[in-house]
Amino acid sequence: MSDVRDRQNDIERFVHNTEGRIYSRRVFFGMCAALGIAPAVARLTPAMADQKELVLVNWGGDAVRGMKASFVDPYLKKFPDRKVAIDGTGPSTSRIRLMVQSGKVTWDVMDRNLHTALEIGPEGMLEKIDYSIVDRSKVRPEHAVEWGIGNYIYAMVLTYNTKKWGSEVPASWKDVWDFKKFPGKRAFRREPDAVLEAALMADGVPFDKIYPIDMKRALDMHKKMKEHAIYYTVIADGQNAFRNGEVHLGQLLNTRAWPLKQDTKGLYDWTWNEGVSWGACWMVPKGAQGGKAIWDFIAMTQDPQAQAELLKSNGYGPVNPEAFKFLDADWNKVNPGAPENYSKMLQGGIEWYAKNATAARQQLIDALSS
Amino acid sequence: MPSQNDARAGWRPRHGTYWLIILPALAMLVFLYLVPLADVLVTSITDPKPGLDNYLLLFTSTSVQKTLLTTLRIAALTTFIALLLGYVVAYAMRAANSSQQRLMLFCVLLPFWISVLVRSFAWIALLSSRGPVNAGLMAWGLIDEPLPLVRNETGVLIGMVHVMLPYAVLTLYANMRGIDVRLVAAARSLGASRFQAFRMVFLPLTRPGLIGAGTLVFILSLGFYVTPALLGGGKVLMIAEYVAVQINDTLRWGLGTMLATTLMLSVLFALWALSRIIDVKRLFGA
Known part of the structure; x- marks a missing residue:
């Protein structure tokens, strides 16, 4: 019996993980038959079957544990009769499109970012945020849009080796492009957001003139950079390149720079100066089944104390500006949402990326490729 | 039943x-x-609309052309280096006694059991600026500054040759085993020097092996994804990764599938051309 049970679990996991993307149910039954598995055993009911269960989709790993402790547990305490499932498989744009277009929407709340909300919201992929329940005033104005409400802040920050150049450390992107003063390998992500902005800042463009991005100017700067740099595609690979000493300075996500500093006992550090801050946000797929429970949940995650807890567990910066009051000075040093840090950074241009992300990504890849 | x-x-x-x-x-x-x-x-x-628009990009898009050229260049270089190194190994294997042969065969096959991903990370660790290779060279005083051996095209080539070498060695070895060594002895007895006997008798006889191994390695090299993505430092974009970018990131599925189709057709064409020259079934061990 346990064998049948295992197989059933395998199948359900497969269907759950693929969300019916790869094969329709009919084809899948055919495959089961070919494999000698009775389709009757395969109880193909994804998580959505239970209407009361809210499905929260994020990017997995520590985020599942962190969001459960900071957001889900307090919510369940307030509404004991409700249920929440966390799916860590990642709400990528292609998966959202496929789910909404297929008409079988099993997700309720998705952890993504504001520029994606502005990109796919107008395409009819997202529900509009119900601002009668969700409180717009609990975030900075730039973190609330029609189809998404900020849930935490992340930043791409200048990260550097503290010992490589004696008492000198790079403090701006101009320094990163100064190959004589700060010799050594650089690292950037092979994605346009924040990478193009860093190039423009290095070229002397002030914050308020960054957008709309002058692609040619930014790419010319990276053509000068590329022989001195690696361009990582997987963020963990970039973090690792710093840790094993391959790279001495460059751009890294603040949630990676922090553990890097701890792992290396301060050999690496980062500065908020000229960092680029982005709003992650909650988005709701069009046709989500969760109803009012969705907005109840989102409204509860706006609590500054809950957000302060998420910073402590995952390094995610509280999007509610009040949250810094619940953190001591040490914690506020790693908090991108703390007023003194936030004001040093450029706000990522979500409107520009909503329109230009795809083209910019392709142009960056073309410029970097030999 | x-x-x-x-x-x-x-x-x-x-x-x-x-x-x-x-x-x-x-x-x-x-x-x-x-x-x-x-x-x-x-x-x-x-996708996005019916027609051959995607295929037109092969002729109009510099981005696509650049990727194709990079892919061809790297595949050709990999093939050349793998053949050169593989030929030496296969030649030595043919000349060795049977217990040595077994040991050599074992060593050639060993890398097959390690995943390409693990091998790529191992190369990064070995070849990076602080890795043992650069550290050793600097300790001996051969170089002052670490050589850029990885996260660039050199790194991609090293990684790809490493993966492809067993294919070259085994194919060449299979071919060399079928050569009657008495022909070389006959040439020597008729007054040819060692080099002349090799160049005029042995080398021409290994031509089918070279063509077969070359085609095999070239075809397999065209589709590399993990190795260039990791060892290329984001700067060496080959066609497989380009397809992945189109499917996952830019969502231009039409362009991605067009390139995948083009790659597949090129490979089929190369195989067909190969079958005109040598017995493909024997080459793949059928």
Whole structure:
């Protein structure tokens, strides 16, 4: 019996993980038959079957544990009769499109970012945020849009080796492009957001003139950079390149720079100066089944104390500006949402990326490729 | 499945029964391979709108052309280096006694058991500026500054040659084993020097092996994804990664599937051309 049970679990996991993307149910039954598995055993009911269960989709790993402790547990305490499932498989744009277009929407709340909300919201992929329940005033104005409400802040920050150049450390992107003063390998992500902005800042463009991005100017700067740099595609690979000493300075996500500093006992550090801050946000797929429970949940995650807890567990910066009051000075040093840090950074241009992300990504890849 | 009656009646397999046995595997192949493959072909001429617009990009898009050229250049260089190194190894294997041969064969096959991903990370660790290779060279005073051996095209080539070398060695070795060594001895007895005997007798006889191994390595090199993505430092974009970017990031599925189709057709064409020259079935061990 346990064998049948295992197989059933395998199948359900497969269907759950693929969300019916790869094969329709009919084809899948055919495959089961070919494999000698009775389709009757395969109880193909994804998580959505239970209407009361809210499905929260994020990017997995520590985020599942962190969001459960900071957001889900307090919510369940307030509404004991409700249920929440966390799916860590990642709400990528292609998966959202496929789910909404297929008409079988099993997700309720998705952890993504504001520029994606502005990109796919107008395409009819997202529900509009119900601002009668969700409180717009609990975030900075730039973190609330029609189809998404900020849930935490992340930043791409200048990260550097503290010992490589004696008492000198790079403090701006101009320094990163100064190959004589700060010799050594650089690292950037092979994605346009924040990478193009860093190039423009290095070229002397002030914050308020960054957008709309002058692609040619930014790419010319990276053509000068590329022989001195690696361009990582997987963020963990970039973090690792710093840790094993391959790279001495460059751009890294603040949630990676922090553990890097701890792992290396301060050999690496980062500065908020000229960092680029982005709003992650909650988005709701069009046709989500969760109803009012969705907005109840989102409204509860706006609590500054809950957000302060998420910073402590995952390094995610509280999007509610009040949250810094619940953190001591040490914690506020790693908090991108703390007023003194936030004001040093450029706000990522979500409107520009909503329109230009795809083209910019392709142009960056073309410029970097030999 | 045969019923009880068949068994009692001294059941013998009939021709059709064999088909029943392979039916599940065949059905799996059709569902999991041919159907999605057809889907790829169809997408390449229907997305974003029906027509051959995607294929036109082969001639109009500098981005696509640059990627194709990079792919061809790296595949050609990998093939050349792998053949050169593989030839030496295969030649030595042919000349060795049988216990040495077994040991050499074992060493050639060893890397097959390690995943390409692990090997790529191992190369990064070995070749990076603080890795043992650069540290050793600097300790001996051969170089002052670490050599840029990885996260660039050099790194990609090293990683790809490493993966491809067993294919080159085994194919060449299979070919060399079939050569009658007495021909070389005969040439020597007729006054040819060692080098002349090699160049005028042995080398021409290994031509089919060189062509076969070259084609095999070239074809396999065209589709590399993990190795260039990791060892290239984000700056060496080959066609497979370009396809992945189109499918996952820019969501231009038509362009991605067009390139996948083009790659597949090129490979099939190369195989067809190869079959004109040598017996492909024997090359792949059938």
